Amino acid sequence: MCCECSDRLQSVARSAGGFRGVLLFLVPMLLVFPATSWPQVISGLACYVALDGADTNPGTLEKPWRTIQKAAKTAKAGNTVYVRGGVYRERVTIKVSGSATEGMITFQNYPGEKAVVDGTGLSVPASENGLFLIAGRSYIVIKGFELRNYRTSTRNFVPVGINVRGRSHHIQIRNNKIHHIEHNGTSADGTDAHGIAVYGTVADASIHNLIIDGNELYALKLGSSESLVVNGNVENFQITRNKVHDNNNIGIDAIGFEGVSPDPATDQARNGLIARNVVYNIDSYGNPAYGTDRSADGIYVDGGRNIVIERNIVHHCNIGIELASEHSGRATSSITVRNNFVYLNEVVGIAVGGYDQYRGSTRNCTIVNNTLFRNNTLEWENGELCLQYDTRNNIIKNNIFYASATAYGDHRGYFITNPFGQDASVPNIVDYNVYYIPGGELSSQWQWKKQWYTGFAAYRTKTLNDAHSSFVDPLLVSTATPNLHIRATSPAADAGQSLPASGTVDIDGQPRVKGTVDIGADELQ
Helix, strand or coil, X not given: CCCXXXXXXXXXXXXXXXXXXXXXXXXXXXXXXXXXXXXXCCEEEEEEECCCCCCXXXXXXXXXXXXXXXXXXXXXXXXXXXXXXXXXXXXXXXXXXXXXXXXXXXXXXXXXXXXXEECCCCCXXXXXXXCEEEECCEEEEEECEEEEEEEECCCCCCCEEEEEECCCEEEEEECCEEEEEEECCCXXXXXXXXXXXXXXXXXXXXXXXXXXXXXXXXXXXXXXXXXXXXXXXXXXXXXXXXXXXXXXXXXXXXXXXXXXXXXXXXXXXXXXXXXXXXXXXXXCCCCCCCCCCCCCEEEEEEEXXXXXXXXXXXXXXXXXXXXXXXXXXXXXEEEEEECCEEECCCXXXXXXXXXXXXXXXXXXXXXXXXXXXXXXXXXXXXXXXXXXXXXXXXXXXXXXXXXXXXXXXXXXXXXXXXXXXXXXXXXXXXXXXXXXXXXXXHHEEEEECCEEEECHHHHHHHHCCCCCCEECCCCEEECCCCEEEECCCCCCCCCCCXXXXXXXXXXXXXXXCCCCCCCCCCCCC
């Protein structure tokens, strides 16, 4: 029981049925948490925090606590801590845990009121920290807060909005608004920050059963770090329905092999889902860590494995989606990228492989049923899809690639680039795609195993790729808006190859297969 709390409120059902509405869209995914993973508790005690309260109070509605921190060291399993409206200038370290039998501990805004945790004037310590810090705790929900204005200029100090570390598990981060978490230093390194960071730092105990859902992260100054990241010994996670935008480095990242877990065998984010997120305006230009480079990904997997990336919308970033490994001898592997809209990104739509010959590899990944539209807006000749260093046994099928002509020369359009040689014993397979540029087939540019080709016919003949693909207008609903759904008369309809990896629903959650599968992220209904 919560310390002297007496107000019993009906809480959200925590049974399998209670979560069914939230998890319905996960049925076709490779990853669904078992219903028994979460507490089977349907009611609990309510506790309260308010600006006119006192930490010597019992924490009732009539006599609330004054600080969230008081609740964070007092609440018991099954409690919901309601934080009344107002601005709370404190850093909160969760000192309690819920349990599988007695229920989650939920910290949330009082319904209809805006609870703000504001870092204005708070120092950022050198040690682990966050406006919310969860270290070695379990069965915790953080929900409905606005977190803002947590800043430093001190080198190697890292401000974080919500920070999860250590032996934590069964953590939910839902419907929070996180902004102006900033490192305002000017050096090229040691100027990092995160909106939400989950670091699995214990070799033999993963952070698992993690849900990060429905949050908005924006106006973050991140240095060489990420807006939302899972790193190290993290598994069985869901990053869903978040809006990540207007930040100066990577939007969403799943990382391995950085030494976050002391054991290399568990130092890898894995077995996760990144779905239904909207990521845009992610740009590293002017970031002290990158200078004039534009290298920030909307969604990035760097060393992760067994992750599904689906039904996301990624636009106006430096790089749309990237599957890479920054560590020599290490691979990003078994990632499925499907049913996404990727458009108007500056450098490239989708990139796979190490960015130079000193990096690791991308292996056994599947890129299917995506729609890529007019990426490479900086006209750097990277195209819609770039296969970088050491890409092996990857499948690229059922995608729409709609390129835009460059503004110089003969108005060429770049589709696939491959500036490194590939291992012939484990080839990448490219087929059943639709390609188009308004300037026509002869204006298309292709690069395969370092060799350039002009025209779709020449590329296909010389590389033996795309035997069942076509160069034809996919008849998108609108190229001006853009609206990347296909019209009823589209030649992409019923033109794909039936693949289990395509999933059972399209980008809108509608049935993926009606007859023969359509090419692209949208399935005509």
